[in-house]
Amino acid sequence: MNDMSSVQTTPRDWETDQEVRWCPGCGDYAILKAVQRTLPMLGADPKNTVFVSGIGCSSRFPYYVESYGFHTIHGRAPAFATGIKLANPELDVWIVTGDGDGMSIGGNHTMHVLRRNLDCQILLFNNEIYGLTKGQYSPTSRVGTASPTSPAGSVDRPASPCAFALGAGARFVARSYDVSKDLPEVLKAAHAHKGAAFLEIFQNCIVYNKDRFDDFTAKAVAAEMQLHCMDGKPLLFANGCKGLSLDVRTLSFQVVDVVGADWKAAGVAVHDVRNRALAHMLVEMPFGPFPMALGVIYDDPAPTFESGVRAERATMVAGKSADLGQLLARGQTWTVAAG
Known part of the structure; x- marks a missing residue:
């Protein structure tokens, strides 16, 4: 989150002169527009905003946002973002990555930026496929996904980005999807969090994984399958006709019916964004028997990485002067006499 004074902008102020080039119908268009609509609401300043990406379809993002941007190397966007934030903590840093970029080759970098708690927003576009490299199955692809690298169907059990983030020590975890009307509100919540804010955004790949998320995003099922x-x-x-009740004996959720809006009588649990155990349960619910948990799932701030690094540096240099000559003359030195 950026602590600089807010400025007044419009969504158009965040648009560049670059032609936006994704496949027609790609969910990335909707995410881009949601971000460009949200930045003015935040009072964000283009001169103090940085978008950092790795490699993949999602990683074209910095070209299309009128701010500073770095299109870096595969999976390493968090490392670049860490350097940027340490050099200038006042910058508002956004990381844009995908399920392949951030969960495969960049999985270790994603883990470390989360556990360190760098103050940044991490937007992970999850389309459950490798889109840029022509449709291979990815770490988040579902069992049975047919692709060029799994023609008979993937046998891998998919990774859950939100469960991964919680396991890595993330202090903010949220979920949304590309065309959700609630996406700007979730983006605002991520930006308000002081620390590493991890947001998984389900994104429709119109070419290689079309309508993969219709089982909870389609209008006909959205109410029943979205929590x-x-x-x-x-x-x-x-x-409001159904809810989740917590069975304390088995430490698991049960779906219960709610009669006459009396959710208390039905034993429906209340969400607490500071409850880490509850967050784990929400992101690991098996989809189908349970709905897809969306929105801010966990939000419990902790000291940030860059604040700790800079405080340590301030302590180390306190009372010392920057004198290169004196530094070079310390220890075992000698003078060679002329002649």
Whole structure:
């Protein structure tokens, strides 16, 4: 999160002169527009904003946002972002990555930026496929996914980005999807968090994994299959007719019916964004028997990496002067006499 004074901008101020080039119908267009609509709401300043990406379809993002940007190397965007933030903590740093870029070759870098708690926003576009390299299955592809590298169907069990983030020590974890009307609100919550904010965005790959998320995003099933998590609010879905009850004996959720809007009588649990155990349960619910948990799932700030590094440096240099000659003359030195 950037602490600089806010400025007034419009979504158009965040558009570049570059032609936006993704496949027609790609979910990345919707995410780009959501980000460009959200930045003015944040009072963000283009001169103090940096978008950093790795490699993949999502990683074209910096070309299309009128701010500073770095299009870096495969999976290493978090390392570049760390250097940027340490050099100038006042910058508002956004990392844009994908399920292949951030969860495969860059999995270790994603883990470290989360556990260190660098103050940045991490947007992981999850389309459950390698789109840029022509449709191979990715770490998040579902079992049975047919692709050029799994023609008979993938037998890999998919990784859950949000579960990974929590396991790596993330202090903010959220979920949304490309065309969700709630995406700007989730982006605002991620930006307000002081520390590494991890946001998984389900994104439709129109060519290689078309309509993969229709089982919870399609209008016909959205109410039944989406659980919108809000702090202090009951975990309700299906237009309030169903909810999640916590079975304390098995430490697991149960779907319960809610009669007459009396969710308390049905035993529906209340969401608490500071409850890490609850967050783990929400992101690991098996989809199908349970809805897809969306919104801010976990938000519990902790000291940031760059603040710790800079505080340590301040302590180390306190009372010392920057004198290169004196430094070179320390220790075992000698003078060679002329002649």
